[in-house]
Amino acid sequence: MTSTIDHLQSGAASDSAERVHHAGRAARVAAKQLAVLTRADKDAALAALADALVAATASIVAANESDLARGRGSGMPEGLQDRLRLTPERVASIADALRQLAALPDPVGDVVRGSTLANGLQLRQVRVPMGVVGMVYESRPNVTVDAAGLGLKSGNAMILRGGSAAAETNRVIVEVLRDALSHQGISPDAVQLLDGGHEDVDALITARGLVDLVIPRGSDRLIQAVVQGATVPVIETGVGNCHVYIDAAADPQQAVAIALNSKTDRPSVCNAAESLLVHRDIADSILPVLYDALTAAQVTLHADDRASQVAERVGAPYVPATEEDFATEYLDLQLSVAVVDDLAAAIAHIDRFGSGHTEVIVTQDRSAARKFVAEVDAAVVAVNASSRFTDGGEFGFGAEIGISTQKLHARGPMGLQELTSTKWVVEGDGQIR
Amino acid sequence: MTSTIDHLQSGAASDSAERVHHAGRAARVAAKQLAVLTRADKDAALAALADALVAATASIVAANESDLARGRGSGMPEGLQDRLRLTPERVASIADALRQLAALPDPVGDVVRGSTLANGLQLRQVRVPMGVVGMVYESRPNVTVDAAGLGLKSGNAMILRGGSAAAETNRVIVEVLRDALSHQGISPDAVQLLDGGHEDVDALITARGLVDLVIPRGSDRLIQAVVQGATVPVIETGVGNCHVYIDAAADPQQAVAIALNSKTDRPSVCNAAESLLVHRDIADSILPVLYDALTAAQVTLHADDRASQVAERVGAPYVPATEEDFATEYLDLQLSVAVVDDLAAAIAHIDRFGSGHTEVIVTQDRSAARKFVAEVDAAVVAVNASSRFTDGGEFGFGAEIGISTQKLHARGPMGLQELTSTKWVVEGDGQIR
Structure with a gap:
């Protein structure tokens, strides 16, 4: 047979x-x-x-x-x-x-x-x-x-x-x-x-x-x-496990607008954000605002321990994040959230879980922006802009055949x-x- | 077991x-x-x-x-x-x-x-x-x-x-x-x-x-x-089955110098010529001179029918070329030789047997040069120059890690x-x- x-x-x-x-x-x-x-x-x-x-x-x-x-x-x-x-x-x-x-x-x-x-x-x-x-x-x-x-x-x-x-x-x-x-x-x-x-x-x-x-x-x-x-x-072409990192020196209004737009403008595409990283010094003040905005937009939050504590405190709905969550490209109204100790920890997290597509930092700190741009290994690294701009049309190419996440020939x-x-x-x- | x-x-x-x-x-x-x-x-x-x-x-x-x-x-x-x-x-x-x-x-x-x-x-x-x-x-x-x-x-x-x-x-x-x-x-x-x-x-x-x-x-x-x-x-990186095509309008002195240099300067490397194509209108006059020069340089000639006829006429040593010869990268003092009807036949021959490394035309005819450059599909296409120039050092890159014969990323x-x-x-x- x-x-x-x-x-x-x-x-x-x-x-x-x-x-x-x-x-x-x-x-x-x-x-x-x-x-x-x-x-x-x-x-x-x-x-x-x-x-x-x-x-x-x-x-x-x-x-x-x-x-x-x-x-x-x-x-x-x-x-x-x-x-x-x-x-x-x-x-x-x-x-x-x-x-x-x-x-x-x-x-x-x-x-x-x-x-x-x-x-x-x-x-x-x-x-x-x-x-x-x-x-x-x-x-x-x-x-x-x-x-x-x-x-x-x-x-x-x-x-x-x-x-x-x-x-x-x-x-x-x-x-x-x-x-x-x-x-x-x-x-x-x-x-x-x-x-x-x-x-x-x-x-x-x-x-x-x-x-x-x-x-x-x-x-x-x-x-x-x-x-x-x-x-x-x-x-x-690309899997996009894209992160938005909100630095201690972020402009809070920009941070909320960029996180919301990156996640919710069109959740089913590869340049949508899947994970939010927040510097611990700004977490207590900005996470409540972010939770409000994201929850209002029907986003389910998968929060790590420290991000959960803030959610508990303000009564925001969330589910506890597993390690698997941080590795997941939801392509949906879901977002993993983690509080990180500093910029280096954010970069290390992205190194571990990122897919090399688009990574965003929100900050007014020039040296933090320069370090993020230099050290994050991705096709697109953005400062104070939505992850949704990674697109041939937006970049002025007129049309695109895909978004490469490899390093050879096209990125x-x-x-x-x-x-x-x-x-x-x-x-x-x-x-x- | x-x-x-x-x-x-x-x-x-x-x-x-x-x-x-x-x-x-x-x-x-x-x-x-x-x-x-x-x-x-x-x-x-x-x-x-x-x-x-x-x-x-x-x-x-x-x-x-x-x-x-x-x-x-x-x-x-x-x-x-x-x-x-x-x-x-x-x-x-x-x-x-x-x-x-x-x-x-x-x-x-x-x-x-x-x-x-x-x-x-x-x-x-x-x-x-x-x-x-x-x-x-x-x-x-x-x-x-x-x-x-x-x-x-x-x-x-x-x-x-x-x-x-x-x-x-x-x-x-x-x-x-x-x-x-x-x-x-x-x-x-x-x-x-x-x-x-x-x-x-x-x-x-x-x-x-x-x-x-x-x-x-x-x-x-x-x-x-x-x-x-x-x-x-x-x-x-590359196999080089490189051709020198001598057009009807070639300068004979240039043609002989380029063919000889492309074959004999360093026969063991990938940018050495392995095959010589000669336009039929110039074959009778230039092949005898080429045979003399190449034979003096210890090159064994593998000649197709028409190239053999010229060799017979002038008493130049040769062996009959097989189809296999035209597909072979000798990396040695051997050269296949064919007489072609015209430029289009030369391009078709290169299309069939070339490895996409370096292809040379010798001609004073501007439109023949333009057609050869436009239509031959290779990493390097040269007009009136030795194939031996395909080299990172010669190109001014200072050093090379290899010669790519593929089209993606580097060629x-x-x-x-x-x-x-x-x-x-x-x-x-x-x-x-």
């Missing part, structure tokens, strides 16, 4: 590998065309893709309704249904994001640095597309369009693997995009969708020589599975530039060594 | 994992200290390391002699013995490389870009060390010192895994370096050497959370083993800057979304 199952599995895996490798080869051919398109060509194509999506609104919404019906049938929670749902307005807004991409500068061809060597050789490092980029993601179908648009503008062919919950929606969207690319004289293989089982993901993330980069975007489980299984280079919000590599161009008149 | 062996293997693997994880944790602590050292501190330490190596010349050379004796005993070829051998002069020159590193600018703290957002937030992207960098390499013991020096200057703790042939030499060198670091008030765990079996490499390349980056440097087999087994991010020669990541610093006055 075992050998039969093995045989079946390896049969499915090898079919899948063949299909994915075929897609990869077609993508490489398309990538060669994309790499030499002018900005004008790419911007015209982006506008055409946007128009095509709007024109196909009815069939996109119909496909989406079929995904939603399937989701409801299998008990999909309302929150997830809402992430999946496309209305004509949402289709218009997704199309608009493509038009906004057209307005952004083209990263390809940027000269990063250059010099003339002693022997007269002229050297320049120029941005070029990555080539073929794989993307593995979940749920929201707008990611399909964003990824296709960012790929086109940065000259990369994209092989997309969306979540099965959005399968019909993604299939129709990608058909529309491919058709519109063809009408622009661009190979439709610049955007491809994989719709096989998990074997497709396995084949994609091990397609060395065909795929230059894979970006997983979604749950921690998805990201870890891609990282563990990949032999193609991967950029991890923090990833826009068009992060989807490029570089090439050294050496120009001479016969120089030899 | 099988289960006993499995048990023994997993025992060795878990001992090894424990040892490597211990090293990783110590390196992380050291990395925190390194990250905030000033350039002055680091430069003083580099000078002290150089002095310590020179002072320890006798014991380093003695350890090296014991490695060499072991190598001779097991039949190590003279070429490899020479790469392994350290003389007092070589020790002095290795120490000097550390002093030259001190003279280079510090990449840490460089502001890569920055802006002020509409809401007044000040944003800057600043270079920071990677953290803990693992390096897996072979043979030459100077790599041990270079890696330690580059790591120190870029603020990274280094975990080194050298080749077993240089085990004694590396052990003594690392002892000397660690001792000198201690005397400078820097944690000796900033430089650590793994000397266990292959299980150590396996543990190193899977130590996620402890090791930020692994760089393999050596044979293709070593690099592939690391890439296949790693879950930590990897930068591949081409990797110097200090390529050993850094970045961090976004956001400064505000209470901004919220």
Whole structure:
């Protein structure tokens, strides 16, 4: 029996590998065309893709309704249904994001640095597309369009693997995009969708020589599975166990506003705060105000011993925090709270529990801010600002394909530039060594 | 029996994992200290390391002699013995490389870009060390010192895994370096050497959370083993199947000089040319001159059909090229030769056989040069210059830790800057979304 199952599995895996490798080869051919398109060509194509999506609104919404019906049938929670749902307005807004991409500068061809060597050789490092980029993601179908648009503008062919919950929606969207690319004289293989089982993901993330980069975007489980299984280079995007540290020298009003905004503005995203650290010298005065504001905003507080004592004193609702709480990315209206002895203790706590996404200090003390910025190891370190600013749009990148929490190649919000590599161009008149 | 062996293997693997994880944790602590050292501190330490190596010349050379004796005993070829051998002069020159590193600018703290957002937030992207960098390499013991020096200057703790042939030499060198670091008030765990079996490499390349980056440097087999087994991010360094393409519009003198230099200046390194492509319109006139020059330099020619016909006509020695030849990085006085129909055929040949390292065109035709530069997908594309210029020293980086042939993070020669990541610093006055 075992050998039969093995045989079946390896049969499915090898079919899948063949299909994915075929897609990869077609993508490489398309990538060669994309790499030499002018900005004008790419911007015209982006506008055409946007128009095509709007024109196909009815069939996109119909496909989406079929995904939603399937989701409801299998008990999909309302929150997830809402992430999946496309209305004509949402289709218009997704199309608009493509038009906004057209307005952004083209990263390809940027000269990063250059010099003339002693022997007269002229050297320049120029941005070029990555080539073929794989993307593995979940749920929201707008990611399909964003990824296709960012790929086109940065000259990369994209092989997309969306979540099965959005399968019909993604299939129709990608058909529309491919058709519109063809009408622009661009190979439709610049955007491809994989719709096989998990074997497709396995084949994609091990397609060395065909795929230059894979970006997983979604749950921690998805990201870890891609990282563990990949032999193609991967950029991890982000789990955000983000902290707001309120220093002894914090402006109390700023502290309350920043903590509240970081936690409650949009609790389900990775740049929302999950943990509040308060310097012991300010805890007695500021925690009651914070508890009031957070409780009013429906936030459940998970308080450590010292933070609990203050809650007891003022009668604020809380639950005792476990060690597990401080390691948890709630993505919900929940917040762990700890009182720390000093700045060094706050940094040590972040070192231990942080995920390297966004860490905030609220302080008017210049040297405390400088120490926090220098010593906290994260993609984004913010002084007196909400954690919610860690975002490609907010940073002025125009669009983002994810937020990298790793240190290689890209760290923090990833826009068009992060989807490029570089090439050294050496120009001479016969120089030899 | 099988289960006993499995048990023994997993025992060795878990001992090894424990040892490597211990090293990783110590390196992380050291990395925190390194990250905030000033350039002055680091430069003083580099000078002290150089002095310590020179002072320890006798014991380093003695350890090296014991490695060499072991190598001779097991039949190590003279070429490899020479790469392994350290003389007092070589020790002095290795120490000097550390002093030259001190003279280079510090990449840490460089502001890569920055802006002020509409809401007044000040944003800057600043270079920071990677953290803990693992390096897996072979043979030459100077790599041990270079890696330690580059790591120190870029603020990274280094975990080194050298080749077993240089085990004694590396052990003594690392002892000397660690001792000198201690005397400078820097944690000796900033430089650590793994000397266990292959299980150590396996543990190193899977130590996620402890090791930020692994760089393999050596044979293709070593690099592939690391890439296949790693879950930590990897930068591949390079196999160089480099081509020199002589266009119809080449200056013949330049063409001969560049082909000869690219092949023969130092055949054993990755930036040496392995393949010569000649436009058919110039083949009859230039190949005889090239054959003369290359044959005089002891180069064995592996010629395709059309290149063989010319060789036959002029009586030049050659062997017929197989497809395998065009895929081979000889690292030796051998060269594959093909006649191509045109520039597009040359680019297609490079696409098929090139390893993305360095590709050269020799031409006086401006549009041919532009097309070659735009369409050839390699770390370095050179016009009228030897392939041998792909080198950190030649590019003015001062030192290199390897030549990346991948597209993520670093492409081409990797110097200090390529050993850094970045961090976004956001400064505000209470901004919220």
